[in-house]
Amino acid sequence: MKEIPLPDLKEIHSALTEASVDLFGFSVVCLGGVTWAAEKEVLDTLYVGLEKYWFTTIDGEKPSHKEFREEFFKNLWLRVKGKTINVQLGIDVPLGHEAMRFYKLGKLERALLYLRTKKQFSIKTLSFIFDLHVDEVRKNLEESRTLMLGRKVREVSVIEEDF
Amino acid sequence: MKLPSREDMMEFVEGDAGLNAHMHRQILDLIASSKVVREQVTELKQDLYWVDSQVPDYLPGVSLGLEITRLTKSWGASEYKRSFSLKDYYRAKEFTYLMLFLFGGVLMLFILVNLWT
Numbered sequence: 001m002k003e004i005p006l007p008d009l010k011e012i013h014s015a016l017t018e019a020s021v022d023l024f025g026f027s028v029v030c031l032g033g034v035t036w037a038a039e040k041e042v043l044d045t046l047y048v049g050l051e052k053y054w055f056t057t058i059d060g061e062k063p064s065h066k067e068f069r070e071e072f073f074k075n076l077w078l079r080v081k082g083k084t085i086n087v088q089l090g091i092d093v094p095l096g097h098e099a100m101r102f103y104k105l106g107k108l109e110r111a112l113l114y115l116r117t118k119k120q121f122s123i124k125t126l127s128f129i130f131d132l133h134v135d136e137v138r139k140n141l142e143e144s145r146t147l148m149l150g151r152k153v154r155e156v157s158v159i160e161e162d163f
Numbered sequence: 164m165k166l167p168s169r170e171d172m173m174e175f176v177e178g179d180a181g182l183n184a185h186m187h188r189q190i191l192d193l194i195a196s197s198k199v200v201r202e203q204v205t206e207l208k209q210d211l212y213w214v215d216s217q218v219p220d221y222l223p224g225v226s227l228g229l230e231i232t233r234l235t236k237s238w239g240a241s242e243y244k245r246s247f248s249l250k251d252y253y254r255a256k257e258f259t260y261l262m263l264f265l266f267g268g269v270l271m272l273f274i275l276v277n278l279w280t
Contacts, residue, residue, distance in 0.1 A: 013235040020231055024223040033219075039227045043234060050238050053256075102217055117215045122181035123174065138170060145214050153210045156172040156203040158193060 011062050015055045016046055019065035022119075023076055029114045030080040030107055033093040033100075037085050045076045073121075074129045077111060101148055109144040116141055167193070176207050 020042050027038035027045075049055060054068035065072055087093055097103065102110060112130065115121045121129070126137045145153045167175070167190050174182045175190045193200050246257065 009235055009239045012239070013232065016231045016235060017228065020223050020227055024227065025219075025221040028221040029219070035221065035224070038221075039223070039230065042223070042227065043230055046231070046234060047238070050234075100217070100219070102219060113214070114218055114220075116177070117218045118220050120178065120180075122179050124181050138173075145210070148214045148217055149210060153214075154203065154206045155169055156176070156200060156207055157169070158166045158172065158200060 012050075012055065015063040015065060016050075019046055019049065019055075019072060022065065022069070023072060025118060026073060026111065026114060027076055027080060029102075030077070030111050031083065031085055032087050032107075033097055033103060034085050034087055036092070037083075041076060041079050041083075044079060045072055048075055070121075070125055070128055073115065077129055081107065105144050105147060109140055109147075112137065112140050113144045113148075172204075172207075176204060176211060 023042045023045060024038060027041045028035055031037045031041070049065060049068065049072055052068075052071075054071055055063040055065055056067045057063050058067060085092070087097075089095055089098060102113075105113065108130065112126060115126060115129070123134050123137050126132075127134045130137065132140075142153065167186055171182065171186050172190065175187065194204060
């Protein structure tokens with residue numbers, strides 16, 4: 001009798017865990033710091049990833065979400081962008097959360113800044129994830145940084161006289 | 164020689180992978196040759212670091228780990244069912260392979276008939 005190969009659940013579990021660690025922070029940031037709400041969105045995204053075969057094996061290694069990483073983030077963004085949660089201090093988020101300047105930014109600005117700083121996504125990738133023009137991405141990032149710093153980010157101006 | 168734009172300098176400081184190798188090299192040369200540019204890059208890095216340090220990051224808790232175990236099991240079970248279910252067979256990987264095989268066969272037949280006539 002021929003044995004039917006089934007997906008290795010241990011490997012799939014490992015890939016799902018790795019992907020969840022990658023996606024979780026982004027989900028929390030988009031949902032205003034509420035971790036319980038973020039978990040559900042991450043799980044739904046992972047499920048979509050499984051259904052669409054986004055966990056691939058590269059060079060015979062274990063299955064991973066790396067090849068479709070941008071797709072995962074895009075899918076998660078489409079899920080959370082319209083959601084609003086009435087955040088309760090001390091219950092949904094820790095006390096002191098309201099003092100964080102980062103959460104004073106809009107959802108899109110937070111999401112962009114998070115992916116740019118913590119995940120080191122390129123401007124082009126951000127443009128794909130958020131379906132924005134590269135100039136818009138740059139503009140949003142600049143505005144977010146200005147709000148975070150309380151002033152404009154210092155510039156590097158290269159002029160020929162300096163050389 | 165075209166000098167790097169403000170965006171190029173920003174992408175360089177941020178370590179953007181999208182910056183092309185030629186521009187990267189050119190900026191490195193500029194930094195090496197000008198004290199003013201070096202100072203400005205340092206100040207820009209300080210600003211970016213200050214912003215980065217205020218961006219929080221989160222790690223999932225144990226509860227998500229448990230949910231992932233549950234998801235793995237349920238997905239494994241559904242994949243197993245799909246392999247044998249006629250109703251869901253169109254969603255299985257094997258069905259895609261079968262379709263590709265049939266398509267290849269028809270294509271070969273078409274080419275052979277054309278060559279024959």
